[in-house]
Structures are given as C-alpha cells and as structure tokens.
Amino acid sequence: MRLSKAFIPTIKEVPKDAVDASHVLLLRGGYIRMVGSGIYEMLPLGQRVLRKVTEIIREEMERAGAQEVLMPALLPASYFQETGRWDVYGDVLFRIKDRRGGDYHLGPTHEEIVTDMIRRDLRSYKQLPQILFQIQMKYRDEPRPRAGLMRGREFLMKDAYSFDVSEEKAHESYGTMREAYHRIFQRLGLDYRIVQADSGAIGGDTSAEFQILAQSGEDAIVACTSCDYAANVEVAEASTEGAARPEDAAGEPLERVATPDTKTMEEVVAFFANENVTLQDTIKALVYLVPGEEPQFVMALVRGDRDVNEIKLARYLGTDEVHLASDADVREQLGTSVGYVGPVDTKGMRIVADPEVAAIVDGVAGGGDGHHYRNVNFGRDFDAELASIRTVGDGDCCPRCGAPLRSYRGIEGGHIFVLGTRYSSAMNATFLDESGKARPIVMGCYGIGVTRLMAAAVEQNHDEAGIRWPLPIAPYQVIVMALGKKAEIFAEAEKVYQALAAEGVEVLYDDRKERPGPKFKDAELIGIPLQVRVGRDAADGFAELVERASGQAQKVALDAVVPTILGKLRAGGGR
RNA sequence: CGGGGCGUAGCGCAGUUUGGUAGCGCGCACGGUUCGGGACCGUGAGGUCGAAGGUUCAAAUCCUUUCGCCCCGACCA
Incomplete structure (x- = not known):
C-alpha cells in the first residue's frame, strides 16, 4: 500500500478526550475514531489489526476442536426471559421494540441462544462433547464506557461454549480451552497471567481470568514471584504461615x-x-x-x-x-x-x-x-x-509455595468458566445417556474481548513516539520510506517496495512528497515493526533497516534488503 | 447513579467574569524557497460558537431547558 493513496489520517496533537496511551495512540495513528461514547469505528489500519487478532483466535479455536458459528446480535426477549436474565440484566441490556411492540434486545452474551441452538438438534450422549464459538459484536449499555476500546458499549468478542455429558468431561473441555487461550495470548505477544477469579453473577464454580499486565489496567491481581500462583485480589489468598498463635502464649490480663x-x-x-x-x-x-x-x-x-x-x-x-x-x-x-x-x-x-x-x-x-x-x-x-476475609497484596506470601507475592494491575483479556447446568436446566437442554435417561448438558463458557486485546496490546507495546506492534498483529510488517527528493531515491525505494510485495510481505510504502521528519514521526506513531529507510546512502547502494521495538539500526545493501527482511520476519514468527 | 470538567473551523485552544462586526496555532489548497527528525515565506478556503427557548437595540458572552463528551467513584456475564 502506498501511503500517498492510503486513508491513514494521523494526527499530531493529542485529542482532548483521550487519556490512556492506547486510546491516544490509536486515535493519533489513524486506527480508530469515536462515533459515540463507547462506540468506535475501525479505520483501515485498525481493521487490519483486528483481522490479525481474530485470525489467530480462529486458528487456535479450530485447532482445539471448536467449531465456528454465528448467532444473531438482535434477539427476541423470550430467550433471556426463559432464564430470568431479561429482568436480572437491568439497564446494561440494550432493549428494543419492533414495529408491533414486541420486546427485543441486543446480545450482551449468548449463553441462552447457544443453549437453544444445541437443545433443538442435540439428543444423544453420542453427539457430545461439542464446543461452538463465534466472533461477533456484543452490546452492553455500560454505566461508564472507558478509555477508547478498553470498555466499549459495542465491542468485538470471541465467545465459546462447551457442552458435555458430565461435570468431569466439562472440566476436560475447560482444560482444552485453557490451553487454547494460552496459545492465543502467547501468539499475540502479550505479557499476561492466568489468575483465579470470582465467577461473578454468571455462576459456576471453576473460572480463571487471562489478565494482561498493564499499569492502566482496571483489575488488581497478585502473582507469586516463584510459582505460577496468581489471583484477582477479589479472591486472592496468602500463606497463613506465621498466622498461627504460639502455643505457649498465656497472655497478660485483659x-x-x-x-x-x-x-x-x-x-x-x-x-x-x-x-x-x-x-x-x-x-x-x-x-x-x-x-x-x-x-x-x-x-x-x-x-x-x-x-x-x-x-x-x-x-x-x-x-x-x-x-x-x-x-x-x-x-x-x-x-x-x-x-x-x-x-x-x-x-x-x-x-x-x-x-x-x-x-x-x-x-x-x-x-x-x-x-x-x-x-x-x-x-x-x-x-x-x-475465615479468610482480608485483602492480599505486596508483602504477603504465596499460599502454595510461600514465596513473596507481587501485585500488578491487569486488563481482563479473557475469562473462562465451567458453568455446570445452570442454563441447560433452566432451558431444558438435555441429552439421553447410555441408559436412556434424560440429563441436563454440562456447559462451560469462554470469552475473549477482541477489541480490548487490541487496546491492551498497545498499552503494553508503546513508547513516547507511538505504538510498537508485536509482529503477529501489526497492520503491516514493513514500511519502506523514501527519504529525500531525488528521483533516484524514489526509484530505489519503489524497487524495494515492489520486491517485498512480490514476496508476499505486508508492506507500506511512504512515497509521499514529504520531508523526512514527518515520515519518521508517522512510521513510529503507527508502529510498523520494520522500517526500510531509503535515502542518503541510496546512491552508494545502501539502505538502513530499523526495528521499531528495539530501535536497532543496520546498514544493508539495497539488493540484500529483501532477503534480510524475510529472515527477520521468519525469526519473528511473522509469516 | 453520585462528584468534577468540557462543548467556539478537521485537530488543539483563546474569547464568556464586564453583552457591541468571531480570533490564534496546527492541518488543508495554491505559489515559491527548503529536504535525515513534525521547515520557512506569501496568498486563500473553511465556523448555524452543541441544540431549543428567553432577556436585550444588540447574545459565543446573561437566564431557562435540553443533548453530547471526558475524568474519579459506584457498577461491570
């Protein structure tokens, strides 16, 4: 893509309503624009990032045996009425009336709908287990949308649901999803912790959150400095070592x-x-x-x-x-x-x-x-x-291994639950077991906030100058920059651009008639991982290769640029 | 929902206290100079001052109502 033809409206000044780094940089970099509070549109760059994130999620869900479906976002009230959530959900539900006065709402989550999908056509234990997922817009009238994509009223979510014959089998599905989530978060290049969590009003006894570590995170978590224990402070425990009363303590008179x-x-x-x-x-x-x-x-x-x-x-x-x-x-x-x-x-x-x-x-x-x-x-x-009723934090020790705990701020990127039969019982979603007896299906549900992950990735990967995308989710892998005004420079840059594109590299070409300054600033702001700077050394047959994340620069012969880039992309897992 | 703040050109802001012909910077268009870290000079386009009602000879400015946005808190399957 040529920058001279692209719709990538970067802005120099910080938009007044943006505070958090991800919000500021996604606006300034020309990734997103606000349409209303908690409602955003994806510009071309933003959509490319989102597509990369969803593709990784889709690949890993399918690898784990889950099947993609697409449920409606516009829903008749009857489903939520069936489980009582039509009333329980309150103002968070976007409620709509159709022309005949019928009650509808926009889907905030889809347990009821997917349970209905299953109960219609699933009869036998032989058809279980099943894991279904979808990637779709969700709607929640949040009391307080926040920080751009971080907490929106409309947001892209991957939600998955598992159906099993027993609690034990449900835990197996849960384990499968947990592993898939690890692969997803690793491939996205995020620094995260899987933490014990409160299952909240959705119910269920087993749940864990995938928390992306970031100073601006809304959640407080503690994690062990030695083992893999980590928990939301809502549920965190600490070692009771030293909390035992000495046996010989008689005590002075009251x-x-x-x-x-x-x-x-x-x-x-x-x-x-x-x-x-x-x-x-x-x-x-x-x-x-x-x-x-x-x-x-x-x-x-x-x-x-x-x-x-x-x-x-x-x-x-x-x-x-x-x-x-x-x-x-x-x-x-x-x-x-x-x-x-x-x-x-x-x-x-x-x-x-x-x-x-x-x-x-x-x-x-x-x-x-x-x-x-x-x-x-x-x-x-x-x-x-x-009973353990106190808040755990820095200075406490791990309940498992006794090593010091550390507290972090986190962004909840994913949440996985074993639901049990809460929805299947309420909605009469049953299967016939080997003895011909009808039993409620045991469910699990698994969510990832896709748009939120995009914001979290920026929170975790940015500096003063702009975004530093991890290679797997960068909107483009490489940006070729023509620096100067000489026709030869543009000719050489054009050749490099064409050659990279021919190799299937996702490459932007800054062919604008701009001075070098703005080209540097824009390349850094939008955060393309690899820069090819064709400029003052082009006449001698050299270009400069700069890595956005590390700032590392190397001089490379023009005819060696393509193989060098291809090598870096392979090493970075980008292709 | 409670508290605080803000709506004036595409973006960032001044002007509102004390009513009197709507301004600045950036960006944008054109011409010229410049060309490796957001250049400079000149010319120009662009605004129902969030909206509605009221007071007044006169309202961005005063009064009333209303809509929208941000931050802190409460809330958050």
Missing part, C-alpha cells in the same frame, strides 16, 4: 484503658507507642450490614495493618454484597462510635475474623467510646468464626 482521640489505627498505635504496640498487634473491627429479607449486622475483624476484602466477606456470608454500616447503625447496635468498635463487648453480634487476628497475642482492640482493650486474646476474650 485491661480496659481510656484512649481519648484515637479513632484511627495509627492513632491507637501512637497512643501505645511506649508499650511496643505496632499495627500488627491491633485488631481492626468493621461493622457490615448484610442486606436481605432479614438484614443482619456482622462484625469483621482483620489485623490493624490489613484491609477487609468485601467480596471475600460477602462470599463467606453467602450473600452478593455487604455494605459498611452507618455510624448511626453502629451506635444503635453496639452503643459506641465506629472508631471504638471491638470484639470484646459485641452484644451478641455475629463476628467473622481473619485467621491472622486469632494469632495475635495480647492485642489492642476497641473498647467502646474513648477506650481500648489491652491484652486482647482470641478464644479467651472473644470468639469469632475464622
């Missing part, structure tokens, strides 16, 4: 001390400074309101230097969510202000403590307005249900 103006843990520690009390000796007590038909108050205890993980607490309590109780509620329930809550006088309130709290010997805890208890010991001075 003592209630007046501690005016010590509402925060730091102030408490400062108050007891000359008694060697540290944050780790204190017990942080928070009162939560558990909503439900009979709302209930629960006290959560963590060590003073820790934070309560509300998702873990809610899961332990068997509820969807918990909320911090208001100051007024706390006073009504416990007769004290929130700064002086402790587990010693709880008037029968249910208490859940992180195991670390039980290990504290002679700790400090709230003792009612203006007071704290000194020498508080679990089992002697208070009782509690023990």
